[in-house]
Amino acid sequence: MxxxxxxxxxxxxxxxxxxxxxTLLFPPEEIAVDPAAQVATQSVDPTVPLADPVTPDATSPAIVEQTAPDVARIAIETPELTGSISMLGGRIDDLALTDYRETLDEDAPIVRLLRPVGELDAYFAAFGWTATDGIDPAAVPGPDTIWSVETGETLTPSTPVTLVWDNGAGQIFRTEISVDDLFMFSFAQSIQNVGTETVSARPYGLVRRHGEPSDAKRFFILHEGLVRMSDGELEETSYSNITDHTFDERERTLADRIDVQQSGWIGYTDHFWMTTLIPATGTPFRSTSKYFEARDLYQVEAVMPPSVVPAGETATVTIRLFAGAKEWEAITHYENETGVDRFIDSIDWGWFFFLTKxxxxxxxxxxxxxxxxxxxxxxxxxxxxxxxxxxxxxxxxxxxxxxxxxxxxxxxxxxxxxxxxxxxxxxxxxxxxxxxxxxxxxxxxxxxxxxxxxxxxxxxxxxxxxxxxxxxxxxxxxxxxxxxxxxxxxxxxxxxxxxxxxxxxxxxxxxxxxxxxxxxxxxxxxxxxxxxxxxxxxxxxxxxxxxxxxxxxxxxxxxxxxxxxxxxxxxxxxxxxxxxxxxxxxxxxxxxxxxxxxxxxxxxx
Incomplete structure (x- = not known):
């Protein structure tokens, strides 16, 4: 030489x-999602403030944070998952991955992904409705609603369960929950209008995390935090950047940015695990990220267009929830076989994605x-x-x-x-x-x-x-x-x-x-x-x-x-x-x- x-x-x-x-000193700049941004639908007047599923005001329920140890639960048993669903708000707040352990020790505990309020790193998903027309805001199910089991005893890939809640004012709400043999849940939310007048309400799904996860790696080469796909545009925002944009629970203001989103997903990603809301492709919806500083709460929402339900009819909207391991085969299956737009990009491929993939x-x-x-x-x-x-x-x-x-x-x-x-x-x-x-x-x-x-x-x-x-x-x-x-x-x-x-x-x-x-x-x-x-x-x-x-x-x-x-x-x-x-x-x-x-x-x- x-x-x-x-x-x-x-x-x-x-x-x-x-x-x-x-790279260590100056990691790539992340595209921050405005946590207070409201994303409207085509059927909504953009000049009218949208009902918010979790912000206390005249048209929506307040955030519920108390524990409910006496509330009934439905067991979850699949080849990959074990846990339970709480009847408090129909929350899926107890979920563990049966194939993964915390360490290499044979007696190590299996990985827990979701935890109920009251435990360290509380983390859950919930689904509900907000009133838009012809129905009292207090007459729709929210985070504090106690649901009843209509059908099913244990949620498995072959046995879905149905939760029901009657508001006593002419509307019966149901949520049929199903799960596949991997990591995907489906929540079919319906309103049966047995009243005499037409009503409308907006279905939503949310994922809430109490504080930044205690086991976060905080390493420059790895993205942990918000991950969102909006009509083909990937956005990744770390927890530290989310906290730069707090959401004031005491104020109700129309956001500066109005978007119509036809496809995508939103959720939180960890090193190896992810919890993501996935509305139906082709249906306009708004996806939002918020941080509530007073209670150190991170929250993402997927809010669907209002469902207009004439008297004597029923309307149903389905939102999926991915909660599990970021396995390449599972992720590609959901992208290729079930139409989840660019779901493979939920894995952090980095700058050299053209080589890493x-x-x-x-x-x-x-x-x-x-x-x-x-x-x-x-x-x-x-x-x-x-x-x-x-x-x-x-x-x-x-x-x-x-x-x-x-x-x-x-x-x-x-x-x-x-x-x-x-x-x-x-x-x-x-x-x-x-x-x-x-x-x-x-x-x-x-x-x-x-x-x-x-x-x-x-x-x-x-x-x-x-x-x-x-x-x-x-x-x-x-x-x-x-x-x-x-x-x-x-x-x-x-x-x-x-x-x-x-x-x-x-x-x-x-x-x-x-x-x-x-x-x-x-x-x-x-x-x-x-x-x-x-x-x-x-x-x-x-x-x-x-x-x-x-x-x-x-x-x-x-x-x-x-x-x-x-x-x-x-x-x-x-x-x-x-x-x-x-x-x-x-x-x-x-x-x-x-x-x-x-x-x-x-x-x-």
Missing amino acids: NEQNRNLILATLLSFAVIMTW PIFWLLHNLNIIIGNMGWSILALTLILKALVLPLAYKSYVSMARMKELQPEMEKLKERAGDDRQAMQQGMMKLYKENTVNPAAGCLPILLQIPIFFSLYKVIFVTIELRHAPWIGWIDDLSAPDPSSLINLFGLLPYAAPDPGSILSLIFIGLLPILLGISMWMQQKLNPAPTDPTQQMIFAWMPWVFMFMLGGFASGLVLYWIANNCITFVQQYAIMRSHGAKPDVFGNIKSGLKRKKPDADSKPDK
């Missing part, structure tokens, strides 16, 4: 560090074939290296030619002496005459940067990598290597230092050590640089990366080790095929020898 290529690689590594630092698709399908995420990552590395092989081939050929020109370049240095301009001109002439591109050597490294970021994103945000084992001590590819010198790399029954602690930065696992060795071996394909400063930088580089990446996900470190090994084999074979003979063991020996200072050399003045 010549001096030009070394400088290019150093510049690339510096760029990598700058990108990492910039296909990389995950390939990794997911490899895992289906192989049956192990660790081996699938190795297979993915082979495929990615095969795809960029044509560019890598040109790069390594150029490096081989550069080695052939090394004697000529040494002669050029002797002739040019301290004349840098003459040296540069001579080098450019030499490159041109031999059709060598000095920049070609850094191209494979430049290609690796977006691939590295994309795979880092995929491993970090997708639930398919959560608690995914590989071999031996690697039981979670989304977590750092749990081995360390403290437990003799898994031979002793002691836990490694907690990730993020100072000790974890020192006592790193076996995979990061193998990463450092693979980078060191790759360096030895070329002689050490003659410049002492460059020689020191390159000597320390593998070991700096080894400790720097020690706290990264095991899957990412595994990818980098495989990439280094494949690159070593490719570069060695290609350079050999073009006459260059990399002396790996000779370079190792020369690197281990200490050079004595030249007695005749004098310090520069």
Whole structure:
């Protein structure tokens, strides 16, 4: 490797560090949703304030926050979910995911997604009505309504349940709740008008969260908070940005912005879980996000157009609720089979979505074939290296030619002496005459940067990598290597230092050590640089990366080790095929020898 290529690689590594630092300090700006924005429907006069399902005023019920331990509940039992529905407001406020546990321990509790008011991280969904015409505002079911069970005992994929409430004024309200075998609920809300006059009311669904979740990651690479799709436009707003726009419960004002939304969804997303309201596609509705500062409440709403119900008739509106794990197969099923607009974008694919999406698709399908995420990552590395092989081939050929020109370049240095301009001109002439591109050597490294970021994103945000084992001590590819010198790399029954602690930065696992060795071996394909400063930088580089990446996900470190090994084999074979003979063991020996200072050399003045 010549001096030009070394400088290019150093510049690339510096760029990598700058990108990492910039992304950490200046994450991408999120599109904030105006939490007080009212989104009207086509059938509503935009100059008239819309009835709000949760803001106390003359036309809507007040927020109810008391617990109701004596209220009846209906059990939820599906292959993926377990929990119950409270008759207080018909809230779905008790929901856990049967296939997921909090930790890798066999006796660890299963993940709880929704919790009733009164518990830490209370979080629930509720559905109801607001009066619009011909009906008293107090005669519609709201958050404090006590419903009765009309049909059904347990909610399962094959047995829906129906809740009923008679207002005693001529209208009977029903909510038929059904659920599939994954994570989707359907709430069919109906008004049966047994009175003598036409009435109208507006159905809504809401998701309310009491405070920011206590287990939020708060990591720059991950979005947690509001997620909303509005007619094909994705909006993501973190909890900290939501609180910048509080909603005053004491005031009722018409919003400045009036929108008509024909399709989309709105909800809250966590690292691996999500709760989202999904109105029927093609039906205009308004979706709103609010933050009630006095009570530290986050709330999203999906409010439908008024249902006009003549005497003796019934009107029904259905709103779906996704509450569960952000599994790729489930999300794509709902997008492709049930028409949820761009639902796949509820997974945080990041800036490099054009790479993260296909990389995950390939990794997911490899895992289906192989049956192990660790081996699938190795297979993915082979495929990615095969795809960029044509560019890598040109790069390594150029490096081989550069080695052939090394004697000529040494002669050029002797002739040019301290004349840098003459040296540069001579080098450019030499490159041109031999059709060598000095920049070609850094191209494979430049290609690796977006691939590295994309795979880092995929491993970090997708639930398919959560608690995914590989071999031996690697039981979670989304977590750092749990081995360390403290437990003799898994031979002793002691836990490694907690990730993020100072000790974890020192006592790193076996995979990061193998990463450092693979980078060191790759360096030895070329002689050490003659410049002492460059020689020191390159000597320390593998070991700096080894400790720097020690706290990264095991899957990412595994990818980098495989990439280094494949690159070593490719570069060695290609350079050999073009006459260059990399002396790996000779370079190792020369690197281990200490050079004595030249007695005749004098310090520069």
